[in-house]
Amino acid sequence: MLRVGVCVSGGGTNLQAILDRVQDGTIQNASIELVLSNNPGAYALERARKNGIATAVVSPKSFVARKDFHKAFMETLDSYRLDLIVLAGFLVILPPEMFTRYENRVLNVHPSLIPSFCGTGYYGLKVHEAALQRGVKLTGATVHFVNEETDGGPILLQKAVEVKDGDTPEILQRRVMEEAEWVLLPQAIDLIAAGRVKVENGKARIDWPESPQST
Numbered sequence: 001m002l003r004v005g006v007c008v009s010g011g012g013t014n015l016q017a018i019l020d021r022v023q024d025g026t027i028q029n030a031s032i033e034l035v036l037s038n039n040p041g042a043y044a045l046e047r048a049r050k051n052g053i054a055t056a057v058v059s060p061k062s063f064v065a066r067k068d069f070h071k072a073f074m075e076t077l078d079s080y081r082l083d084l085i086v087l088a089g090f091l092v093i094l095p096p097e098m099f100t101r102y103e104n105r106v107l108n109v110h111p112s113l114i115p116s117f118c119g120t121g122y123y124g125l126k127v128h129e130a131a132l133q134r135g136v137k138l139t140g141a142t143v144h145f146v147n148e149e150t151d152g153g154p155i156l157l158q159k160a161v162e163v164k165d166g167d168t169p170e171i172l173q174r175r176v177m178e179e180a181e182w183v184l185l186p187q188a189i190d191l192i193a194a195g196r197v198k199v200e201n202g203k204a205r206i207d208w209p210e211s212p213q214s215t
Helices: 014-022 043-050 066-079 124-134 169-193
Strands: 003-008 029-038 053-056 084-085 104-109 139-145 153-163 195-201 205-206
Touching: 003 014, 003 043, 003 169, 014 029, 014 043, 014 169, 029 043, 029 066, 029 169, 043 053, 084 169, 104 169, 124 169, 139 169, 153 169, 153 205, 169 195
Parallel strands: 003 029, 003 084, 029 053, 084 104
Antiparallel strands: 104 139, 139 153, 195 205
């Protein structure tokens, strides 16, 4: 059973998508062991509690020195013996030691088709504002492993989403979540739980299950 921790900062819509897919059996052989937030008021924590999942809050604001926050953050994660950590709207810079201790075991979902509209400064509505300003016809979401480079880790899954006339950043954000983020993140967790993902030479490879033969 894959032990999963989810890090969140806000409402937790991506977390809810994961919980729903665990409950309906789409995600198999995985259990959500912890929901951790930097924000004690994050509604995502309430979503976790309603599902009987352990929660923790580790906020940088509670520590004078950043290194003390990093220490508490890592100790909290380590205490749950997690196999996979999912960043689902976690708006905090990660401790450097996380990239070695949890190498190729930290997933992030980014609301664009990387390498477009990614990297430092591209998060939340800013991504969709940039896509609309550029005038792209397709955007989407990317699930990737996390490394030291912002949005630079090995790409696992991507899904395109149409940009429509009259879209605002808010409308486009919602469509990308519904059509891509909420689909890809559970799918990625299920693939990893099934042992179908390998990372070699900086690239993620998926051993896709064979399609059933038609009769």
